[in-house]
Amino acid sequence: MKLKKRLNYESRLRTPWDEKECRTPMQEFLHNRHREHYAERHPVLSETGEAQLINSYIPDECPHCANMIIKRNGYTKNGVQRYKCSNCKQTFTPVTRTIFDGHKISLSEWIEYTLNIFRYVSINADSWNNRNAFTTSRYWLEKLFLVLESYQKSLVFSYKVWFDETFYSVRSGDISRTEEGNKLRGLSSNQMCIGVLCDKSQTLCIFEGYGKPTQKKTYEFFKEHIIAGSTIIHDKENAHKKLVKELQLNSIAYDSKELKLLSDKDNPLDRVNRIHYLLKSFLHAHTGFNRDKIQGYLNLFSFVMNPPLNHLEKVELILDLAFKNPKTLRYRDFYSVK
Ligand SMILES: [Zn+2]
Known part of the structure; x- marks a missing residue:
């Protein structure tokens, strides 16, 4: 140290x-x-066996210049394997340019933090348990969002899918009003539209923008996530038309007014309704969150909802993503320097 x-x-x-x-x-x-x-x-790094775990990740390329000819180059004083690039001559370790770079975040603390998050502990309470400042948790949450940034992009649904939008209000200070000072009515720009696609085991949530959904947005946001020819169970929302047509989906559409009269167990959209309910509870638990980060929260929500359901297996997946996708961070680093 x-x-x-x-x-x-x-x-x-x-x-x-x-x-x-x-x-x-x-x-x-x-x-x-x-x-x-x-x-x-806050264990001291060299005493926790973290170095061994870090060393089990062997870099494919130099994180500075992407050259693939790299050589082992001794160890850091914490016992972490150091490498040297034959091209740019810079040294690095398996954590260079990952969220664990510089050990601002230790693996043990990160594991505990993510486990807490997965248990739906609110950021404030988590910070208290950890004896870390509130701001530290915010920083970690940013890192978690970064690791999960591409998580939903690979989700693809087939056979039988449910699809419906839900709406979430902008922060009270950001509500736009009429000239008379009244709130705008209906699905106005004060409502964030979140499209939810799911099947029996997986969930995908995408922020589509403010106010009503459109055919173009629905198609653009979801076309990569449904296999053509699948069956889609949804309401008679006009905005779904292009998606259904282009992907040749077998459409089973219900009148939303009639659905409201049914009990949950008789409602054919019950599966997606339940996800809407859970999503809103999740967002309420982080009330006052920065709405610009909405997609980050949605990625996290889907990650928590989707398999593997065991929390330790989720941590394993997160660590893998963090070690194996340093490119996202490199991209960000580049822009933050500019
Ligand atoms: Zn290099």
């Missing part, structure tokens, strides 16, 4: 009774509890 980091670590371990020779039983208890708890949550 670098000196500055070590000092920082020590300062976080500090309690008001460090120098006191004779602590009361209560002070003694709090003092020990705090130190144990903090050390548990």
Whole structure:
């Protein structure tokens, strides 16, 4: 550990009774509890076996210049394998340009964080449990969104699919009003349109824009996700027409007014309705979230809903995505430098 980091670590371990020779039983208890708890949550990298795990990921190419001729080049002081590129001569490790670069995020902390997220713990409560600042969690959430950015792109549905839009309000401060100061009525620009496609096991959620869905958007957003000739169960929404026609879908469309009269178990759109309900609960749990990040939240929601259902298997998948897709981050880095 670098000196500055070590000092920082020590300062976080500090309690008001460090120098006191004779602590009361209560002070003694709090003092020990705090130190144990903090050390548990923030283990020193070299002591956790993380280096071994990191070293199991062998880079295919140089993260700086994409050259594929790379050589092993000793270890960092934490025991992480270092590599050297034969082209640009720069050194790197398996975490270079991934979200774990520079160990701003340790693997153990990341695992705990993602597990908490998967348990639908709100960001505030999670931050409290972790003894990390609220802002740190925001930063981690950004990283999680980045890792999941392309997750939904590979989801493809066939045979029998359900499809319906749901709407979610913009933040109260962003609501546009009429000249008289009244809220706009109906499906106005104050409503975010989210298209939800699902089958018996998987879910896909895409933010389509504000207000009513259109034929063009519906087609563009979902054409890659449904195999031509599949059966689509939906309402008689006009915006679905182009999608149904172009993909030659077998359309089973219901009148939404008639559906409202049915009980949940008799409603043929029950499957997608239940997902709408869960999605809204999920978004409400993060109420006040930055609406510009809506697709990030939707990617996370789908990831949590979809198989594998075991949370540890989800963590495994996330770690794999984080290690194997450093390109996304490189792209971002490039633009943030500009
Ligand atoms: Zn290179």
